[in-house]
Amino acid sequence: MASVQIADVRKAYGSTQVIHGVDIDIDDGEFVILVGPSGCGKSTLLRMIAGLENISGGEIRIGPKVVNDVPPKERDIAMVFQNYALYPHMTVADNMAFSMKLRKAPKAEIEERVTRAAQILGLANLLERYPRQLSGGQRQRVAMGRAIVRDPQVFLFDEPLSNLDAKLRVQMRTEIKELHQRLKTTTVYVTHDQIEAMTMADKIVVMHDGIVEQMGAPLDLYDNPNNLFVAGFIGSPAMNMLKGKITAAGFEAVNPKGGASLVWPIGKAPAGSEGREAVYGVRPEHVRLDPNGIKAEVVVIEPTGSETQVVVRCGGQELTCVFRERITAQPGESIGISPDTSVTHLFDAASGKRL
Numbered sequence: 393m394a395s396v397q398i399a400d401v402r403k404a405y406g407s408t409q410v411i412h413g414v415d416i417d418i419d420d421g422e423f424v425i426l427v428g429p430s431g432c433g434k435s436t437l438l439r440m441i442a443g444l445e446n447i448s449g450g451e452i453r454i455g456p457k458v459v460n461d462v463p464p465k466e467r468d469i470a471m472v473f474q475n476y477a478l479y480p481h482m483t484v485a486d487n488m489a490f491s492m493k494l495r496k497a498p499k500a501e502i503e504e505r506v507t508r509a510a511q512i513l514g515l516a517n518l519l520e521r522y523p524r525q526l527s528g529g530q531r532q533r534v535a536m537g538r539a540i541v542r543d544p545q546v547f548l549f550d551e552p553l554s555n556l557d558a559k560l561r562v563q564m565r566t567e568i569k570e571l572h573q574r575l576k577t578t579t580v581y582v583t584h585d586q587i588e589a590m591t592m593a594d595k596i597v598v599m600h601d602g603i604v605e606q607m608g609a610p611l612d613l614y615d616n617p618n619n620l621f622v623a624g625f626i627g628s629p630a631m632n633m634l635k636g637k638i639t640a641a642g643f644e645a646v647n648p649k650g651g652a653s654l655v656w657p658i659g660k661a662p663a664g665s666e667g668r669e670a671v672y673g674v675r676p677e678h679v680r681l682d683p684n685g686i687k688a689e690v691v692v693i694e695p696t697g698s699e700t701q702v703v704v705r706c707g708g709q710e711l712t713c714v715f716r717e718r719i720t721a722q723p724g725e726s727i728g729i730s731p732d733t734s735v736t737h738l739f740d741a742a743s744g745k746r747l
């Protein structure tokens with residue numbers, strides 16, 4: 393196992409800069425997830441760690457060693473791809489053994505490692521099958537088995553669950569997390585799915601357009617997003633955001649319909665922020681039903697059984713709310729809501745930075 397240090401790493405394809413100086417410290421044994429929208433540079437960064445892309449600037453270290461110019465097979469990493477990349481003409485056992493055979497490891501050692509990986513992943517009775525005889529989830533497990541067999545310093549995963557159906561994705565999420573708790577191998581995992589990131593990571597790195605927007609423990613990002621991008625990206629359904637200004641009475645939201653503007657209560661406004669143009673953020677799950685609260689018109693009700701998601705209209709804006717309770721109100725009727733002001737957010741309107 394090893395730490396990974398990414399220092400001021402840049403990548404350009406021709407004259408197009410796609411990674412603009414990224415710094416990430418990954419501790420030995422840590423499970424780090426790079427998350428961000430499609431095209432933000434996650435795969436490029438991962439492939440630079442793997443050595444599959446050269447590095448245009450900066451430095452990558454695996455353990456104490458700078459690996460900028462070290463070829464992939466000497467980096468002691470194992471990568472798992474979205475499309476699994478199994479050899480169709482080889483059995484499960486041969487797929488898993490392939491890299492060790494290639495480097496001419498002793499037969500007994502290969503067998504021992506393949507058997508162990510198969511046990512860990514529940515593949516022991518599938519070792520003689522071919523990839524075409526496996527389900528998507530089983531193929532994914534074989535791809536992980538192939539990585540485990542190599543016993544690398546670092547695991548790299550690029551959207552490994554994207555080809556699986558929703559139920560299997562949730563199951564594999566748990567399996568990968570469990571696997572990491574067992575093996576404790578340093579892991580860098582790429583996904584565009586913030587739920588995957590929230591549920592699996594020790595540390596999340598939120599990327600956007602080739603930069604790191606914020607880095608931290610999952611719940612820390614959820615509780616204290618540094619800026620509007622992270623606030624909108626982490627959490628589902630997404631945080632409600634209202635434009636307006638901070639006043640002595642609270643937050644005066646702009647009414648885009650031109651009617652009267654609503655004043656939203658805020659916990660503690662930062663000193664000297666009165667009069668400032670800002671964005672008010674409140675997560676759907678932090679809005680409560682409150683007969684004495686703000687009057688809001690019900691637009692859509694979506695019960696899931698465990699909770700009720702409701703879109704309401706108030707002050708000319710639509711807001712999503714998630715209530716623990718079931719509600720009897722019908723679309724068009726009015727309900728009272730109030731935000732939990734201990735967990736509302738304020739961002740500067742111009743810079744998008746947290747106030």
Ligand SMILES: Nc1ncnc2c1ncn2[C@@H]1O[C@H](COP(=O)(O)OP(=O)(O)O)[C@@H](O)[C@H]1O
Pocket residue numbers: 405410428429430431432433434435436437
């Ligand atoms: N070989 C390449 N040549 C030119 N541009 C590329 C190449 N590979 C990726 N890019 C560009 O780099 C950016 C980041 O891509 P990528 O790392 O694949 O994003 P992600 O994995 O986050 O979806 C994108 O704008 C993509 O178009």
Ligand SMILES: [Mg+2]
Pocket residue numbers: 434435436
């Ligand atoms: Mg990608």
